[in-house]
Amino acid sequence: MKLRWRCGRMSRGSTIVEFAVTLLVFITLLVGIIEFGWLFFIQHTLQYATREGTRLALVGGTVNDPSGNPMTRVDSIIRTIRDGASLAVNPDAVLIAIYPVRESFGDPENWENLQDAGESGAIMRVRSRVVHTFFTPLIGGFFPGGRITLQAEGTYRNEKFDE
Numbered sequence: 001m002k003l004r005w006r007c008g009r010m011s012r013g014s015t016i017v018e019f020a021v022t023l024l025v026f027i028t029l030l031v032g033i034i035e036f037g038w039l040f041f042i043q044h045t046l047q048y049a050t051r052e053g054t055r056l057a058l059v060g061g062t063v064n065d066p067s068g069n070p071m072t073r074v075d076s077i078i079r080t081i082r083d084g085a086s087l088a089v090n091p092d093a094v095l096i097a098i099y100p101v102r103e104s105f106g107d108p109e110n111w112e113n114l115q116d117a118g119e120s121g122a123i124m125r126v127r128s129r130v131v132h133t134f135f136t137p138l139i140g141g142f143f144p145g146g147r148i149t150l151q152a153e154g155t156y157r158n159e160k161f162d163e
Contacts, residue, residue: 031136031138035134035138039148042088042132043150046094047152050081052080053081053084054126054154058124058156062076074116078096081094081096082094085130095112096115096127097113098116099111111125118158119158120159121158126153128152129151131148132150
């Protein structure tokens with residue numbers, strides 16, 4: 001009789017422990033899905049914005065500033081990219097480099113700071129970068145400083161246009 005009572009008593013609370021372990025795994029998966037979903041959304045939005053800026057750049061187009069004055073080609077490209085990326089990130093946090101590509105299709109020195117829309121017929125590259133900080137230390141712990149730099153780029157040849 002005593003043995004039966006002990007066995008029944010030993011299994012008390014096991015359901016709550018199993019539930020807690022299962023809940024922990026479920027919440028970890030849920031947080032990971034949300035974090036990486038947001039990361040991929042930012043990356044996709046940055047690619048879209050860079051593509052739109054590249055389309056404007058290759059035809060030599062410009063846009064107007066809020067007061068209606070025409071902007072330079074470089075400023076127009078930057079504004080187009082930042083406007084497109086503003087859905088997912090702070091537009092001012094997007095770092096944009098526009099520069100001519102070398103004959104070997106390599107990048108010039110200090111390309112991170114270049115802002116040159118190029119001449120008609122030149123082969124150009126637009127590169128957009130943004131630093132993403134993870135919401136939770138659970139996922140951010142896998143990355144240095146809890147951050148990752150996302151980047152999108154487009155390489156194109158400027159069409160013939162009047163400068």
